[in-house]
Amino acid sequence: MSAAPPILSVRDLSVRFATRRGSVEAVRGVSFEVAAGRSLGLVGESGSGKSQTCYAIMGLMPGNATVGGSARLEGEQLVGATRARLDALRGRRMGLVFQDPMTALTPHMTVGAQLCEILAYHEGAGSAEARRRALEIMERVRITDPERRFEMYPFELSGGMRQRIVIATALVLRPALLIADEPTTALDVTVQAEVLRTFRAVVEHTGTSLVLVTHDLGVVAGACDEVAVMYAGRIVERAATADLFHAPAHPYTRALLACRPRLDDPPVARLRTIEGQPPSLAGREDDGCAFAPRCGFAQAACHSQRPALLTRRAADGTTREVACHLDAPP
Amino acid sequence: MTADAGTLVAAAASLRGESLWRAAAGRFAANRAAMAGVLILVLITAFAFIAPLVSPHEMETNDWERIQIAPTAEQAHWFGTDANGRDLFVRVAAGARVSLAIGLITTLVAVLIGVLYGAVAGYVGGRTDQVMMRIVDVLYALPLFFAIIILVTVFGRNIFLVFLAIGAVEWLTIARIVRGQTLAAKQTEYVEAARSLGAPATRIILRHIVPNVVGPVIVFSTLLVPTVILVESFLSFLGLGVQEPQTSWGLLISQGTAALDSAPWLLVIPASFLAATMFAFNFIGDGLRDALDPRDEA
Numbered sequence: 001m002s003a004a005p006p007i008l009s010v011r012d013l014s015v016r017f018a019t020r021r022g023s024v025e026a027v028r029g030v031s032f033e034v035a036a037g038r039s040l041g042l043v044g045e046s047g048s049g050k051s052q053t054c055y056a057i058m059g060l061m062p063g064n065a066t067v068g069g070s071a072r073l074e075g076e077q078l079v080g081a082t083r084a085r086l087d088a089l090r091g092r093r094m095g096l097v098f099q100d101p102m103t104a105l106t107p108h109m110t111v112g113a114q115l116c117e118i119l120a121y122h123e124g125a126g127s128a129e130a131r132r133r134a135l136e137i138m139e140r141v142r143i144t145d146p147e148r149r150f151e152m153y154p155f156e157l158s159g160g161m162r163q164r165i166v167i168a169t170a171l172v173l174r175p176a177l178l179i180a181d182e183p184t185t186a187l188d189v190t191v192q193a194e195v196l197r198t199f200r201a202v203v204e205h206t207g208t209s210l211v212l213v214t215h216d217l218g219v220v221a222g223a224c225d226e227v228a229v230m231y232a233g234r235i236v237e238r239a240a241t242a243d244l245f246h247a248p249a250h251p252y253t254r255a256l257l258a259c260r261p262r263l264d265d266p267p268v269a270r271l272r273t274i275e276g277q278p279p280s281l282a283g284r285e286d287d288g289c290a291f292a293p294r295c296g297f298a299q300a301a302c303h304s305q306r307p308a309l310l311t312r313r314a315a316d317g318t319t320r321e322v323a324c325h326l327d328a329p330p
Numbered sequence: 331m332t333a334d335a336g337t338l339v340a341a342a343a344s345l346r347g348e349s350l351w352r353a354a355a356g357r358f359a360a361n362r363a364a365m366a367g368v369l370i371l372v373l374i375t376a377f378a379f380i381a382p383l384v385s386p387h388e389m390e391t392n393d394w395e396r397i398q399i400a401p402t403a404e405q406a407h408w409f410g411t412d413a414n415g416r417d418l419f420v421r422v423a424a425g426a427r428v429s430l431a432i433g434l435i436t437t438l439v440a441v442l443i444g445v446l447y448g449a450v451a452g453y454v455g456g457r458t459d460q461v462m463m464r465i466v467d468v469l470y471a472l473p474l475f476f477a478i479i480i481l482v483t484v485f486g487r488n489i490f491l492v493f494l495a496i497g498a499v500e501w502l503t504i505a506r507i508v509r510g511q512t513l514a515a516k517q518t519e520y521v522e523a524a525r526s527l528g529a530p531a532t533r534i535i536l537r538h539i540v541p542n543v544v545g546p547v548i549v550f551s552t553l554l555v556p557t558v559i560l561v562e563s564f565l566s567f568l569g570l571g572v573q574e575p576q577t578s579w580g581l582l583i584s585q586g587t588a589a590l591d592s593a594p595w596l597l598v599i600p601a602s603f604l605a606a607t608m609f610a611f612n613f614i615g616d617g618l619r620d621a622l623d624p625r626d627e628a
Contacts (some may be wrong), residue, residue: 058526063456090528098526103519108351108541117537118527169527 005075006033007176007209008057012069013079014233016053019064024282026052028233029069034177039203039210040221041241043256044230045278050213053230054179057211058096059086074176092122095170097180101162101187105154111165112150112212113240122173136163137172140205142198157296161190164198178203179211184219199262207263217260220329221245229253232279235309239320249322251295289325301325357621364617370610373605374426381423389420390575398593410595412585421577422600428578429604432493433559439497440558441551444504449507449535449543452512463509466502474499474561482570492571496558504547504554545622552615556608557597564606579604 015027020040033077034040057066059078071078073093078086090096098104115134119125119281126135131150138146141164143250154162163183179186180199184192200223203210212224220227221241229252237250248254255274277295279286289295292302302325309323358364381568386406387393393405393415401410401418451462478495485491515521516539524538565571565582572578579600586597 060522060526087528087530090526092528096523096526098519098523100519105522106520106524106538109537117533118529120549121530121533122528166523169523 006035007074008167008211009033009072010053010057010070011072012225013053013056013071014068015049015056016066016068017062017064018066019282022282025285026233026281028285029200030230030233030235032228032235032238034209036176036209037203037207038226039212039224041224041227042211042213042230043215043217043227045215047278047281048230049233049281050215050230051181052212053199053289054096054181058090058094058179060096061084079177082180087228091118091170091175092173093175094177095173095175096177097163097167097170097178099182099185101159101166104166105162105169107154110151110153111157112152115165118169118172132169133172137168140202141165141168141171141307141321142201143168158191159187160195163187163191163195167195167198167202172209174206175208177209177211179213181213182262183212185214185216192219193222199223217245217256220254229256233281234290234323235321236291236323238309243314243318243320247314249320250291251326252291255294258328279326297326299325354621358617361617361620363613367610367613367617370606371614374607374610375430376569378423378426378430379436382420383603385417385420387417387420389416389424389577390413392416398589398596400593401599402596409599410593412596413589415591418582418596419598421582422579422603425577425579425582425600426603428489428572428576429559429562429580430607432489432496432562432578433555436493436497436500436525436558437551440501440554441504441547443497444501445508445540445547446545447601448505448508448510449540452509453516453539453601455513455516459509463506466505469499470502472499475564478561478565479568479570482565487570487573489572489576492562492565500554500558502549507546507550508540508543508566511546512539515539515542549615549619549622552611552618556611559604559607 004010011031012035013027013030014025017024017026026047027218030049030053032040042053044050054062054128056065057071057073057078059081061067062117067079069079073089077088078089081089085221087103105111109117112131112134115137116125116127116130119130119133120127135146138149142150143161143164149161154165157165163186167180183199186197187195194218199210199212203206210224214220214222220232224241226238227241227244228235229244230236231252237244237248239249244253245257248257252274259272259274261271274294279290279293288305289298289307292298305325307323307325309321311319313319313320331627372594373453373488382389385408393407393411395415396405396407396411397415398413399407399411401408407419409422411417412421447466451459478492480493482491512535521534521538524534529538551581559579562571562578563583566578566580567584569584570583582600583597583604586593589596
């Protein structure tokens with residue numbers, strides 16, 4: 001949207017797993033870009049392909065996966081890049097924050113040693129230099145008393161503290177892109193808010209671009225400029241966060257937003273759900289819209305023809321991408 | 331009581347912000363059987379090196395006046411003499427040096443080879459893993475003593491060959507243990523995280539996987555040391571191991587059995603040393619297992 005070239009440009013990315021029971025297409029042609037210093041939220045149910053999209057970008061795929069399409073980081077093609085090239089890019093140009101801070105840190109090394117190690121093997125930093133920069137990044141992710149925490153083992157830190165360390169390991173080399181895979185899911189709500197604030201602050205301060213994967217719309221609202229909603233391996237709607245929450249266009253997005261419990265719900269109200277199940281990603285795909293079987297507004301065309309992701313201009317001048325046959329929000 | 335002390339030590343350690351290893355060391359120190367094992371080993375090792383200094387006798391000198399005499403303070407033959415009039419006290423000490431050296435060095439070699447081999451097979455996975463582990467299976471299928479006897483007959487009898495032959499067989503189990511542990515560790519997020527930070531494979535194996543899988547290996551190798559000593563004893567007993575004028579516990583026991591009727595001390599004394607060492611290592615192994623796995627602490 002802006003003139004500057006995007007940090008991350010994903011075009012028609014697909015991920016297919018060969019399993020014993022045939023192939024599973026987890027990601028089916030996903031396209032988006034993230035500009036410098038911007039943040040994108042990837043939202044969807046379990047199995048919608050949001051995490052696999054991220055792992056495919058990072059090149060962290062198991063042996064039975066085939067990745068198609070293109071993902072460019074600062075113009076460099078990542079799909080099909082050599083292992084050595086990916087090793088050089090990972091950490092330095094792109095970092096990944098894992099879901100569970102309890103398991104994402106090596107248990108027998110102090111957190112300081114883990115931070116210094118990254119600096120040592122990517123940049124050959126000497127121990128004094130590495131220590132200085134490790135303490136600096138620990139301070140940046142708002143770890144209090146970094147000097148003392150530097151000497152601690154992961155098991156001696158709380159969950160929120162550990163997640164900050166994980167974020168620090170992903171950021172210590174100042175990558176252009178930070179990918180966070182459900183970074184707050186394993187944390188309780190108050191800690192979640194703090195960690196999200198840390199994310200925001202870090203992204204603003206360092207100009208790192210952020211891709212935040214989550215199933216929690218509240219997290220996206222608090223941390224992202226833009227949101228892409230995924231369903232069955234595809235993006236069904238992409239819009240600026242405020243626009244998406246204010247006027248969701250795709251029936252799936254609407255249903256998701258309607259499912260959020262609200263504080264003013266009566267205490268005995270049942271939680272709202274979307275009827276039905278997401279489609280299986282195994283085998284050949286049906287011709288129609290993947291959401292049609294669960295969609296309250298589905299028409300004949302929805303079952304026979306897959307809607308393309310098209311740019312729409314709303315009456316108030318905002319633009320968004322929606323994949324739906326229905327012209328206007330019903 | 332012991333368990334309480336262990337918990338306290340561990341708790342104190344974590345309060346002070348100390349490492350997992352320190353906490354494990356605390357639990358180990360609180361384990362009486364294990365500490366007794368350590369004490370026995372220290373005493374035997376001290377004996378092995380101090381005995382020759384204390385005794386007026388040389389291990390190869392024959393005292394023709396006193397052949398096969400029972401333990402006595404006379405002439406300082408504290409453990410008696412053998413059929414050639416050689417002092418058993420210094421000979422047991424010499425045997426201790428050889429047996430312990432074989433046990434420790436061979437185990438060290440087996441651990442080094444086994445850990446690296448198993449970690450590489452487990453981490454790389456796929457076809458490499460298949461080929462590497464089938465090689466292990468094939469070697470495993472060879473009977474240990476058969477293999478060693480062939481080696482010894484082909485290359486002649488040599489103490490280093492004994493190290494090599496036993497080590498070449500014992501690393502197989504370690505490779506299997508480490509491979510299994512590595513397969514599990516490979517799935518953990520911290521290894522994935524290290525990969526996501528661009529750590530090269532050698533670095534991941536040596537820094538993130540091996541230190542996390544050595545626990546079971548340490549336990550296994552303390553139990554391997556007595557096995558190796560026993561294998562060496564058996565080889566020497568068969569006449570395939572250590573050769574005169576060198577001696578080892580196995581050789582002394584072998585010679586002792588020959589004179590069992592007339593001079594039982596020739597068998598009983600070296601056999602007691604061997605048995606005490608076995609017990610000591612087993613106690614230490616058990617203690618390490620408990621110390622490294624705090625979940626078992628009831």
